[in-house]
Each structure stands twice: as structure tokens, then as C-alpha cells.
Amino acid sequence: MKKKILAFGVSTFALMAGAVNASADEAWRYFIGDHEKAQITVIEQGNDPIVWDQLAEPARLHLSEDGELLFAVQRSKGRVDVAETGLHVEDHGDHGDLHLEAPAWQGLFLTGARPTHFVLHGDEVAAFMDGTGSVAKVDVSAFDDAFEVNYTVTDAPHHGVAVPLHDHMLITAPNMEEPGSLPNHVQVLDKDGEQLGDLHECKGLHGEASSMHKIAFACIDGILVFDEDDLSKSAFLPYLEELGEGRSGRLDGGKTVQFFAGNFGKDKMIFIDVEGEGSFTSVQFEAPLVSGYLNPANSGEAFAHTADGKLHKIDAFSAKIVASIDATAPVDMEQPWYAPRPNFTFAGDHIALVEPLANALKLISTDELAVLEVIDVAGKPYSIVAAGGHLSDH
């Protein structure tokens, strides 16, 4: 079902066309989940927007690492759906050629009791079902009409997370003393689901990310780090006293350099070098942090959106803000976490920021931190991923 529901902001577009089209052979497709409506809008320059509404409820969107598959997690309705983004990476041996075909809704991918953390790692996905404390693992590279689902079941339902590592898996162990609380441990499982070694302590675990071959979990008092190449041990990096009160509960991992970033307390972002004994730096904002991520194209850069509406560009290695702009209206952080707050992702040398209450997708250059284009999006654009890149011309 296709519906035409928006037009590109023509005046803005005319003004900034040169910048947006800097690279004629680059194309990006934005997939935007609405905050209220059970629908996903697909936006791409030069094409009519497409609306997919075969959802049971508003969805959290995730993209496979190769950009070919889009996943729509619908926690309370117990399902995850999948679509083909249309992006195809053709293996040419020494390089991959990128082609963009029409996006295609595929339908049901997984069912489960409260699917929540959805971790895409390499060519695998691990969907943690909080309601049963189990994880459904799928080899995304083998996705077809009859793909197999592998299950690992922990001892009790909990708000957990799993990281699939082919023959191994890192997975939270439920807190059996206080059912319903955050997990306090990570376990390493072999391919038969058998636990290897002891439990690895990570009190109040919430937040996970990978960077190169390191996997980090955010604990109440520090960061627990595994190395994919040797899962027999882990390292624990306690938060430094100088970071002040607080903890991290959301992590992001560098794609070009081994590096981690995370939120910390209400108004800080931390940067973590996990080698050796580890080191932390932090940046303090003047307003509460809404969201912050490392630039996947350059892990030395981070971007953070704060509740005063500002978007900041940060030198991640020195933890210094290098530029700030007014990007959105102020955000009311007194509202619960599921309120319609803005969010952003990256699309090549652009940030793609959705502002639900302004019905807008904003494209912002990562280089100059300039708003290049504002695209009207009907409804409350809320969860965003972007698939694209430099298309092949041969």
C-alpha cells in the first residue's frame, strides 16, 4: 500500500540542493517509524514517499549491518517485522558494489513475549524477549522464506540483552534474588548453549555496544568489556571518581576506531578507551542529554542532542565540544523515556534528525553542522534508520 503523504520542503531543497547532492552517485533512503501510528514512512529524494502500515503498533527500527534489511520491533504486540531496504551489496572480490532497488515489505520476522533489545552483530541478530528471558537468534545472511530460529533460554524473564558471536553468545543472566530488576551478570555460552567459565559481574546492566572486536556492557559502577577473540575473561573498568555521580545506561561503539561512547548521568557523555586498564573522558552539557552517538564514518567525532534543542559536534578523543547549533525546539525531559523525543542517525556526511512534534526530518551536515534541508513528514516521525551510500556506476 503506497500513500503519498508528504512533499519535500521545496524552498529549502532549492536552496541547499548543491550541498545535498554534493555527490551525484550517492543515495540515501530514510526509514522512519511513527510515534503514534503503526506505520513506517520511506523517504528518498526523487521518489514519492512510501508508507508501510502492516504493523501491529508503532515500531522501533533497526538496520542490518549490511544495510539490506530493516527490522521493526513491536514490543507490546509480541512481534518483529522485516523489510528489504532495497540496498544490495554486490561482492566484487576486492570491493563491494552498492545497488539500490525498490524497498519491499516482507512481513513477520519473529514473535515473542516483549521483544526489546535487538542486537545486530555481523550477520547475526539476537532478539531478546524480556517476557520469557529468552533470545531468538537468526543468521541474517541466510534470511529467506524458511529461515531457522535458534533459541537460548535463561533462567527467568528479565530485561536482558544478548550479543551473537557465531559459535558463542554473550547473554545476561537474570537476577534470581530480585526478579524484575536489571540483570547483574553476563554469561558466555558456547554453541550448544553451555555456559563457559563463571558469571561476569555487571551490576544493574543496561546498555551494550560493540566496537571492532570488543563488546562493552554498561553497569551501575563501570563498564564490563569482552574481547571476541578471548571470551575466557573480561575486564571491568570502574567509572572514575571525577566523572561524578551517575552511571551509563546507553552505549555506542566506534566503527572506524575501537572506541566507545555513552551517556552518563543526566547531562554528560563519556568516551571510553577500553584497551588495557581503560580510560574515560567526559563532556558536560548545559542541558540534559537527549541522545548522543559516535559518527560511524569517523569514530573520532561524536554528536549529541541536548534538551535545550542544541546539536553538538564533539571531538571524541579530547571530549571537547567543537560546534553547536540550534537543531530542535527544547525537549521536555520530565516526560517518560517513551515520549516523542527527537532522535537522529547518520547518512554518509549527514545527520538525519527526526523531530516528532515538528513533523520534520532534518538533514544536517556533519562537517559544518549546518541544517541543509528540512523535510516535512506527516505524523510524528520518531525512530529513524538510513540505508544508502555511494552507488556503483559500473
Next chain:
Amino acid sequence: MKKKILAFGVSTFALMAGAVNASADEAWRYFIGDHEKAQITVIEQGNDPIVWDQLAEPARLHLSEDGELLFAVQRSKGRVDVAETGLHVEDHGDHGDLHLEAPAWQGLFLTGARPTHFVLHGDEVAAFMDGTGSVAKVDVSAFDDAFEVNYTVTDAPHHGVAVPLHDHMLITAPNMEEPGSLPNHVQVLDKDGEQLGDLHECKGLHGEASSMHKIAFACIDGILVFDEDDLSKSAFLPYLEELGEGRSGRLDGGKTVQFFAGNFGKDKMIFIDVEGEGSFTSVQFEAPLVSGYLNPANSGEAFAHTADGKLHKIDAFSAKIVASIDATAPVDMEQPWYAPRPNFTFAGDHIALVEPLANALKLISTDELAVLEVIDVAGKPYSIVAAGGHLSDH
């Protein structure tokens, strides 16, 4: 994907055409899961067979009560797929008109850890996931691209079963003393998943069926019976001493009369009137029972297939064998339960029996107990359901 893989057994068909086509406006469609191959063959007189092979492994088939949906349970691969049988019941107020359209593969319906007992009750289905001890409930009448899945999670993984009753659910409670053993209790849950009243004891529960508003579970020492109209209590009917050694582990429920049937020990079938204090009758076969069911068109009749290859017609109320024929080759009951044994279902006034090792579907009249037709089916036809009936001519 359609493949032509068989021809109707022409000589047999010519001989018996009169009988099979006794009712010109009656049509039946047979859905047959293979024992070894991940495929379902759809067989219908006058049409080329269709093969659906978008499965992850050989599947156990189930049919919705209205005959419109086919479900393919793939236990070890963690998925259930669904297809439209093509049967449509059109509501004409005082009666339902039956129409038959092309069958259509739909694809994924549920994922879960070891989906096993799959109970269709009214317009709901409850798929019990043994691996997590949870049950996924779907309103089949609301089946569409974005159907909702409701979960109920028991205290531990177990080989369980649930019966969906709209605002209530009967569901096994795991045996916490001996994890991995059969459940010893049934619990009644309200629509919020809260337990009503006490646990209802049913030691070593295995086997469930419904008849009219009664729901019965087979326990090691008797039958536990609930009445859908009053779930505050249950009745327990201990096996009579005269039944001898054994227990029931498979039940079937009458569709036209409130009545139950079950296996008992290796070579008996029992019939149970669950009203009041209940009463049991039994029939002893000369060979082990392979499978036995009540005729859905006439609950006063049962049919049983025994390991000597005989098919028996039984007066269910008197528990007397009234006719027997040689229907299949002898069946080796020393093989495990998942061996390629014959199975049968009902299609109007015919029994449709598949004999995997004979690559055959046999149509047998329920009235005369005569083999009317033998249809070659490639592979090892194993799990069978039939959708059809008297088609509307107005």
C-alpha cells in the same frame, strides 16, 4: 512454486469413481506433510497437486476450526508457518455457504523455542513453546498482516499445553520439583494472566481435548475435566480398575455429542462420558493401537488403526468393534513415536489415511469401511488434514 509430482491412481479411481463422487457438490482438499522432506503436498481431485516447500523442516499440520487456515508446526527450527486452505465460509445468517478458492501459502505465523502442542479452540489458537514454557495466543479470526500475539509465561520451560477460552485460559503449570518431567497441574488464568483459584492436580499430564463446553486432560491416574461455563472447579475421573494397567496420553473430543475418546496402555482405546461422576468403557485390540479418533461427523463412531495394519470401526457408546479391514502394512511399534507411521483424518464420509512407507493416501468410506481409492503421493506422506465439505451452489 508448483510441482506436478503424482497422478491419481487411475485404475482404482475408475473403479470407485461413483463412490468418491457420490456428492457432486462436495469437495475435499488434502494437505499432507512429508515425514522426511520439508514440504507439504496439496491434493485435490481434478487439480494438479501443489507442493509447498518454503518450510524449515518436516512439519506437523493443524487446521483451524473453520477450515480456512492451515498451520505447519516446525518444532526444532522454532517456527510455525501458515497457509490459506482456500476454503471460505460465507455467513448467510441462518447458514454458512462454503466456497473453495485456490490455496495460498502465507509464510511465517509464529516463532518460539520448541513450539509443540498447538491447540485450536473456537477462533483462537494457543501454541505452547516447550523451550520457554510460554504460550503464544492468536485470535485466528483477526488473522491479517499485522495480527497481535499475546503471551502467557509459566514459571519454567516444560512440555505443556494451553487451551484458549477467550477471557480465560487453561494452562499447565510446570513441575518445579522435577524440571523436565511432565506437568502435574493445570491452572486457570483470567484475561490478565492472573491465576484463579488453586492449581488443579493432573499428575503426569499428557493429552488434551475439548468436546462441546468440556475440556479434558489425560493424567497418569485419570481424566481431569473442566467446564468452560464454570472454571472455578474441575472434576477428576479416576481410571476404573477394570481398565487394567496403563494410562491415556492422547485424547479426542466429540464434535456432535459431548464425549471423549483416548488411547489407553498399548492396545486399548477408552471412551469417556464426563457428565456427573463419569463413566469409562474400553475396547481391547489384538495389536497395539497406532491411532484412534472419534468421527467428527458422528461422535457415536470411532475409528482405530492398529499395528497389524487393520482399520477398525467402533461403536463408541458400546465400545464394540463393528467392522475391521486390512488398511495398511503392519506397523513396527518398536520404532520411536516419530517414526513414519500411518495416520488418518476425516473428510466428510471418508477417512483419509496416509501410509508413509507405501507412498499412499487411501480414501476409505466411513460407512462401509471400504478402500475406495489409493492415491500415489511422492515421498513419505505423514501428517494429514483435510479441508472441504458441501460447496454452495447458489
